[in-house]
Amino acid sequence: MKNKRLTLMLIVFAVFVLVISFTSALFMLSSVKVNFLSSCPMFISKEDMIIKSANFEYGKSVFFLKKDTYVNNLEINNPYLKVINIETIFPNKLKINCLQRESLFCIKNFDYYYLLDDDFKVLEKTDSSKFLTIQFIDLGQNDYINLETGQVCYELMNNYKQLPSVLKEWKDSNSFLKQEILKISLKNNKLIIKMNNYQDLVIKDYEKSLSDKFNIVISAYLSNKFTMNDYIYVYENSQNKLVCVSGNY
Numbered sequence: 001m002k003n004k005r006l007t008l009m010l011i012v013f014a015v016f017v018l019v020i021s022f023t024s025a026l027f028m029l030s031s032v033k034v035n036f037l038s039s040c041p042m043f044i045s046k047e048d049m050i051i052k053s054a055n056f057e058y059g060k061s062v063f064f065l066k067k068d069t070y071v072n073n074l075e076i077n078n079p080y081l082k083v084i085n086i087e088t089i090f091p092n093k094l095k096i097n098c099l100q101r102e103s104l105f106c107i108k109n110f111d112y113y114y115l116l117d118d119d120f121k122v123l124e125k126t127d128s129s130k131f132l133t134i135q136f137i138d139l140g141q142n143d144y145i146n147l148e149t150g151q152v153c154y155e156l157m158n159n160y161k162q163l164p165s166v167l168k169e170w171k172d173s174n175s176f177l178k179q180e181i182l183k184i185s186l187k188n189n190k191l192i193i194k195m196n197n198y199q200d201l202v203i204k205d206y207e208k209s210l211s212d213k214f215n216i217v218i219s220a221y222l223s224n225k226f227t228m229n230d231y232i233y234v235y236e237n238s239q240n241k242l243v244c245v246s247g248n249y
Contacts (some may be wrong), residue, residue, distance in 0.1 A: 006152045014207075027061050033114045040100035042080050050096070053077035062088050064068045079123045104164065105184075106133040118164035118174070125133060130177045136160075136185065159186060162210045170218055195221065202236035213242060220244050 032054075034047040054070045054077075067086045074083050080101045087095040089241065103115040103123055115124040115133055163184070167177055183194040191206035201217045203210065217234040227230050229246040237243050 027092050028059050032094045034096045088142050104174045107136045134181045135183045166214045200231040202233040
């Protein structure tokens with residue numbers, strides 16, 4: 001009986017200590033800092049602006065802060081900002097670990113162009129087509145853009161979801177990819193990548209083994225053996241082997 005009473009008293013004491021700790025002024029949010037994980041020239045000397053855009057609840061216990069809300073505020077109000085996480089620095093500080101997003105793709109909707117990064121987040125709306133980004137030349141009739149959240153619709157993201165990681169298997173550099181590739185489209189379950197020499201790399205049944213097929217077709221392209229052809233085409237034959245051919249339209 002004494003042991004049970006002692007255990008109960010210890011539990012009550014522990015709960016009391018936790019409550020006091022969580023509500024103590026020691027743990028009330030007092031400051032926030034921005035930590036850029038790489039070069040972010042777009043945000044030089046804009047740390048205060050970034051912090052303000054999150055609407056942090058100063059004076060609230062760091063144990064009860066809704067970090068997801070802050071991340072959403074930061075990324076909606078700063079389209080080019082990619083928040084990796086918000087780190088709690090005990091007892092009462094937060095650190096925003098972030099990167100600068102870089103455009104890779106663009107889509108056209110009516111008279112406007114929308115620049116997207118490799119997460120398909122909308123970074124910018126412009127009426128000019130004079131930019132070095134990979135263009136999507138075909139959008140499904142159900143595709144749309146949500147400027148409030150900075151996202152394009154699920155259908156577009158689903159159609160191209162493998163593409164960014166596969167392209168970066170070739171070169172993990174948005175600048176390089178934007179220089180080498182002009183346009184990307186889908187037609188009859190074929191992924192068509194138009195290179196800067198206007199040659200088409202065509203991948204049949206792109207949703208299956210896209211990485212392998214892309215590596216084959218890009219290797220053929222880089223070999224310079226097919227420079228006189230309009231397209232290089234990769235597909236899986238009846239023996240489940242990948243075949244690469246070339247030809248002219």
